[in-house]
Amino acid sequence: MKPTPLLLLAMAALPGLAQTILSPEVGADRRVTFRFRAPNAKEVFLAREGAERLPMQKDEKGVWSVTTGVLEPDIYGYSFAADGVNLIDPLNPVMKPNLLNTTSAVHVPGPATLPWEVNDVPRGTLHRHFYKSAIAGDHRDYFVYTPPGYDPKAKKLYPVLCLLHGFSDDASGWTAVGRAHVILDNLIAQGKVKPMIVVMPLGYGTMEIVSRSAPPLRDPKLRKLSFERFRDALLKEVLPEVGKTYRVSKNRGQRAIAGLSMGGAESLFVGLNALDTFSWIGAFSSGGMGEDLNASFPKLDAKANAQLRLLWIACGKDDRLMDANRKFGEFLKSRGVRYTWIETAGAHTWLVWRRNLAEFAPLLF
Amino acid sequence: MKPTPLLLLAMAALPGLAQTILSPEVGADRRVTFRFRAPNAKEVFLAREGAERLPMQKDEKGVWSVTTGVLEPDIYGYSFAADGVNLIDPLNPVMKPNLLNTTSAVHVPGPATLPWEVNDVPRGTLHRHFYKSAIAGDHRDYFVYTPPGYDPKAKKLYPVLCLLHGFSDDASGWTAVGRAHVILDNLIAQGKVKPMIVVMPLGYGTMEIVSRSAPPLRDPKLRKLSFERFRDALLKEVLPEVGKTYRVSKNRGQRAIAGLSMGGAESLFVGLNALDTFSWIGAFSSGGMGEDLNASFPKLDAKANAQLRLLWIACGKDDRLMDANRKFGEFLKSRGVRYTWIETAGAHTWLVWRRNLAEFAPLLF
Numbered sequence: 194m195k196p197t198p199l200l201l202l203a204m205a206a207l208p209g210l211a212q213t214i215l216s217p218e219v220g221a222d223r224r225v226t227f228r229f230r231a232p233n234a235k236e237v238f239l240a241r242e243g244a245e246r247l248p249m250q251k252d253e254k255g256v257w258s259v260t261t262g263v264l265e266p267d268i269y270g271y272s273f274a275a276d277g278v279n280l281i282d283p284l285n286p287v288m289k290p291n292l293l294n295t296t297s298a299v300h301v302p303g304p305a306t307l308p309w310e311v312n313d314v315p316r317g318t319l320h321r322h323f324y325k326s327a328i329a330g331d332h333r334d335y336f337v338y339t340p341p342g343y344d345p346k347a348k349k350l351y352p353v354l355c356l357l358h359g360f361s362d363d364a365s366g367w368t369a370v371g372r373a374h375v376i377l378d379n380l381i382a383q384g385k386v387k388p389m390i391v392v393m394p395l396g397y398g399t400m401e402i403v404s405r406s407a408p409p410l411r412d413p414k415l416r417k418l419s420f421e422r423f424r425d426a427l428l429k430e431v432l433p434e435v436g437k438t439y440r441v442s443k444n445r446g447q448r449a450i451a452g453l454s455m456g457g458a459e460s461l462f463v464g465l466n467a468l469d470t471f472s473w474i475g476a477f478s479s480g481g482m483g484e485d486l487n488a489s490f491p492k493l494d495a496k497a498n499a500q501l502r503l504l505w506i507a508c509g510k511d512d513r514l515m516d517a518n519r520k521f522g523e524f525l526k527s528r529g530v531r532y533t534w535i536e537t538a539g540a541h542t543w544l545v546w547r548r549n550l551a552e553f554a555p556l557l558f
Numbered sequence: 559m560k561p562t563p564l565l566l567l568a569m570a571a572l573p574g575l576a577q578t579i580l581s582p583e584v585g586a587d588r589r590v591t592f593r594f595r596a597p598n599a600k601e602v603f604l605a606r607e608g609a610e611r612l613p614m615q616k617d618e619k620g621v622w623s624v625t626t627g628v629l630e631p632d633i634y635g636y637s638f639a640a641d642g643v644n645l646i647d648p649l650n651p652v653m654k655p656n657l658l659n660t661t662s663a664v665h666v667p668g669p670a671t672l673p674w675e676v677n678d679v680p681r682g683t684l685h686r687h688f689y690k691s692a693i694a695g696d697h698r699d700y701f702v703y704t705p706p707g708y709d710p711k712a713k714k715l716y717p718v719l720c721l722l723h724g725f726s727d728d729a730s731g732w733t734a735v736g737r738a739h740v741i742l743d744n745l746i747a748q749g750k751v752k753p754m755i756v757v758m759p760l761g762y763g764t765m766e767i768v769s770r771s772a773p774p775l776r777d778p779k780l781r782k783l784s785f786e787r788f789r790d791a792l793l794k795e796v797l798p799e800v801g802k803t804y805r806v807s808k809n810r811g812q813r814a815i816a817g818l819s820m821g822g823a824e825s826l827f828v829g830l831n832a833l834d835t836f837s838w839i840g841a842f843s844s845g846g847m848g849e850d851l852n853a854s855f856p857k858l859d860a861k862a863n864a865q866l867r868l869l870w871i872a873c874g875k876d877d878r879l880m881d882a883n884r885k886f887g888e889f890l891k892s893r894g895v896r897y898t899w900i901e902t903a904g905a906h907t908w909l910v911w912r913r914n915l916a917e918f919a920p921l922l923f
Contacts, residue, residue, distance in 0.1 A: 213770055230643045233598045255641075272648075276620075278595045281646040283637075284770075286657045295651055311697050316688040323681040323739075332676050345710040374688075405578055405649075 214256060216284040217271075217299040225299055226260040227271070229282065234275045242270035242289075242296075243542040249273070266303020267544055268372070270296040289370050289543075292403050293361040298370070308551040309372040314382035315341030317374055324434070328426045333395045334364050335431050337439065338374050340381055340388035350442040351390045352558040353435070355427065355471075356550075357452025357459050360481065361403060364395040367550075370543055371453075376551050385555045390441055394431045396456050398422025416483060424463045428470065446502065449557050451475030453546045454514070458482045461521070465493055465530075468500040473557050475505045477549040478541055479521065480514045486524045495529030503556055504532040507549050509539035579621060581649040582636075582664040590664055591625040592636070594647065599640045607635035607654075607661075608907040614638070631668020632909055633737070635661040654735050654908075657768050658726040663735070673916040674737040679747035680706030682739055689799070693791045698760045699729050700796050702804065703739050705746055705753035715807040716755045717923040718800070719838075720792065721915075722817025722824050725846065726768060729760040732915075735908055736818075741916050750920045755806055759796045761821050763787025781848060789828045793835065811867065814922050816840030818911045819879070823847045826886070830858055830895075833865040838922050840870045842914040843906055844886065845879045851889045860894030868921055869897040872914050874904035 216228040227239050232255025238246040239259050249257035257273070270289040272279040281288070282297035289298040305312050320337040340351070356373060358366035367373040373391060380386035397403055398419040435441060442448070448471045452460040457479030464474035483489055497504075504525075508518040525532050535552070539545035581593040592604050597620025603611040604624050614622035622638070635654040637644040646653070647662035654663040670677050685702040705716070721738060723731035732738040738756060745751035762768055763784040800806060807813070815836045817825040822844030829839035848854055862869075869890075873883040890897050900917070904910035 215770060232641050233600050235598050276597050278648065280648050281660075283643065283645050283660070286655065286660055288653065288655070288660070290651065290653070292651045295646075295648070295653070311688075313690055318688070319686040321684040321686070323676075323683070323743075325678055378688075405580060 214284060216282055217297075219299065219301055220260075223263045223266065223301050224260050225264060225301065226258060227273070227282070228256055228258045228284070229273045229275070229280075230254070230256045231273075231275050236276060238274040240272050240274050240279065243540055243544050244269075246274065264301045266301050266307055268298055268300045268309065268370075268547075270298050270370075270543065272296040290363070290365060291361050292363055293405065308376045308379050309547050310379070311375055312379055312382070314378055316378050317341050317343070317381075319368055319374055322434070322438075324430070326426050326430055328422050328430060329398055329400075331400060335395060336364055336368060336393040337435060338368070338377060338391035338393070339439065340390070341378060342388070343390075343440075345440060347440065350440050350447075351388060352447035353432075353441045353449070354389050354391045354473075354554070354557065355432075355448075355450040355452075355460075356391050356393050357396050357450070357456030358393070359396075359452070359454030359456050362396070364393055367391075367393050371547055371550065373550060376547065377554065380551065380554060387558045389554075389558065390435070390439055392431060392435055394423075394427055396423060396452070396459060398424070398426065413483060413485075416481060420459060420462050420481075420483075423459060424466075427463065428467065445470055445472050445500075447558060449473035449475070449503075451477070451505075451550075451553060453477040453549070454479065454541065455481045462489055465490055465497065465504075468497055472500060472502045474501065474503065475507070475549075475553045476518075476521075477507050477546050477553075478509060478512050478514055479506070479518055480541075482517065482521055486521070490524075490528070493528050493530060497528075497530050501531075504530065505535065505553055505556065506532050507535035507537060507545075507553075509537050509541065509545045511538075511540040512545070514541060579649060581647055582662075584664065584666055585625075588628045588631065588666050589625050590629060590666065591623060592638070592647070593621055593623045593649070594638045594640070594645075595619070595621045596638075596640050601641060603639040605637050605639050605644065608905055608909050609634075611639065629666045631666050631672055633663055633665045633674065633735075633912075635663050635735075635908065637661040655728070655730060656726050657728055658770065673741045673744050674912050675744070676740055677744055677747070679743055681743050682706050682708070682746075684733055684739055687799070687803075689795070691791050691795055693787050693795060694763055694765075696765060700760060701729055701733060701758040702800060703733070703742060703756035703758070704804065705755070706743060707753070708755075708805075710805060712805065715805050715812075716753060717812035718797075718806045718814070719754050719756045719919070719922065720797075720813075720815040720817075720825075720836075721756050721758050722761050722815070722821025723758070724761075724817070724819030724821050727761070729758055732756075732758050736912055736915065738915055741912065742919065745916065745919060752923045754919075754923060755800070755804055757796060757800055759788075759792055761788060761817070761824060763789070763791065778848060778850075781846060785824060785827050785846075785848075788824060789831075792828065793832065810835055810837050810865075812923060814838035814840070814868075816842070816870075816915075816918060818842040818914070819844065819906065820846045827854055830855055830862065830869075833862055837865060837867045839866065839868065840872070840914075840918045841883075841886075842872050842911050842918075843874060843877050843879055844871070844883055845906075847882065847886055851886070855889075855893070858893050858895060862893075862895050866896075869895065870900065870918055870921065871897050872900035872902060872918075874902050874906065874910045876903075876905040877910070879906060
């Protein structure tokens with residue numbers, strides 16, 4: 194029988210019966226020790242987000258461990274690659290949830306000025322809504338962030354940011370992993386970001402695109418179907434319902450759409466084709482724009498410049514999607530559309546996207 | 559490097575390069591096949607919630623698998639015990655989150671009449687609030703369920719159920735694992751449950767009690783400290799804030815408190831000592847009431863019968879805490895306090911507690 198929590202407690206109460214292994218252990222010097230018991234594994238590596246993997250060493254009790262160098266304060270996804278299989282750290286309740294590849298996560302704390310650190314500031318609220326989508330044909334959810342002091346009975350109307358997750362994340366991604374609510378709480382408290390309502394929908398027009406046995410995102414037909422149904426679900430189902438439930442402005446000058454990776458491509462696809470609805474667009478490390486940009490953006494031309502308040506395209510220097518983003522920039526130039534180009538440090542990781550949000554949100558509204 | 563989602567996609571696009579292993583695979587006959595690659599493990603068992611563990615068999619590719627018998631429709635936590643280490647299924651994004659022992663979970667679908675199945679009914683909303691607790695001295699959260707059709711601008715006041723998780727769960731437990739929001743949506747749609755607001759706080763007065771290296775719940779001093787601070791945080795911080803934010807009745811006849819395991823013991827401790835606040839109490843598989851019941855309930859006597867609308871004490875026949883619950887019943891009898899005693903099938907598992915909620919909620923208000 195699997196030990197239940199109370200049985201574990203009983204074991205912990207009897208010295209010597211349970212061996213307490215801690216993982217991860219974050220040192221005061223910001224070196225992190227990871228431990229994983231796998232007595233018969235032949236080789237185990239630590240695979241950490243944004244880093245080369247590190248070999249772990251086994252002790253006489255079958256516990257593999259490794260201590261990193263000094264890490265920059267951040268939140269890092271990681272897993273243990275044991276004989277070629279990526280495993281979640283069974284000793285760590287902190288996860289980086291993902292539909293195809295859930296990993297563990299470790300927080301290396303830093304100064305209060307880092308935007309993702311929880312501070313003693315007024316806090317916003319997260320609301321999770323559930324509905325049956327007629328367009329996608331399934332039961333799904335979306336999250337809404339309301340800023341500190343939001344009062345549904347007050348007259349004030351708030352601007353709206355639609356914030357889209359990446360491929361294989363779900364609607365919880367921007368908060369569970371991205372800490373968008375913490376970042377906004379902090380920046381609002383500092384007066385750097387205008388209080389806004391953030392809508393975080395599920396980014397798939399069909400869940401088929403993210404099933405393990407289905408064709409991948411680069412299947413052009415399935416990609417197109419998913420993007421188009423996602424757009425319709427957002428514009429015809431989610432945003433109208435948000436408009437009924439929350440005090441949101443219907444003025445296009447008060448509407449933004451942004452996202453990361455697949456969500457960046459969706460922000461470009463939805464936003465640039467709906468400039469009557471959005472005037473601020475952000476695309477972080479975009480991927481999945483498709484091969485035929487002319488087909489995806491048939492009417493886009495220099496008239497967009499008068500409608501766009503911001504078209505912000507960011508990518509990390511080490512991101513394998515840099516070329517695709519440069520190519521998209523060239524496409525915009527060919528259509529006479531102006532945009533802001535941001536090259537940051539980093540690869541295709543959440544370390545980049547949390548910083549993207551903290552840089553992008555202050556520019557809005 | 560760990561394969562990223564887009565790399566996995568690329569691999570899946572090249573037949574033969576990636577071998578797709580599915581786990582869990584739920585058959586139409588409700589047999590479930592679990593698969594786990596661990597080429598060098600010596601023995602692997604499937605450890606499933608509420609069941610004896612099953613040995614898994616290894617194939618020539620190092621993939622261990624087992625197919626269960628026909629399972630009753632339900633949601634089952636499980637893990638793979640590989641050479642004595644409980645591991646999360648790396649192929650399954652569905653989790654049973656827990657601070658000390660996160661496991662995977664598999665849903666064996668059943669008829670729409672099962673209260674935890676998502677149906678085409680009006681859906682309530684989950685709200686996650688964040689605050690700094692002066693009493694506990696930390697940043698924490700609580701969840702609030704509002705029923706379908708809840709309107710913060712309407713005059714109607716709703717009854718309130720405080721619903722408490724068990725030891726080693728967190729504030730998300732009753733929704734992420736217990737599906738309380740789905741159960742209430744369904745029973746409200748059927749007219750069996752009155753629309754109510756459900757408050758789900760973090761159940762620890764101090765996080766020390768749930769840290770891996772701290773003394774366990776059965777340390778009497780730490781248990782008492784945690785219970786008392788939890789009570790104070792609920793009554794002095796959470797409920798007043800809920801009263802400001804939501805349309806809730808302040809009438810004690812419209813206030814219930816219930817919970818499972820540690821949360822059951824907390825419901826008894828908080829509720830029976832605050833009959834001016836609560837008149838409905840539910841305790842599911844309670845554990846952690848402490849040894850000295852006279853000290854915990856100094857003033858409890860037969861006068862409580864006039865104040866209590868319901869004192870509902872449930873335990874599964876196979877629960878190792880049955881004796882503690884019977885003992886608590888004897889204590890109530892010794893004080894002249896009447897209660898409803900419910901013995902169900904099952905052990906100390908969520909299979910029991912989802913059914914407890916579905917049976918208890920219709921009795922309220």
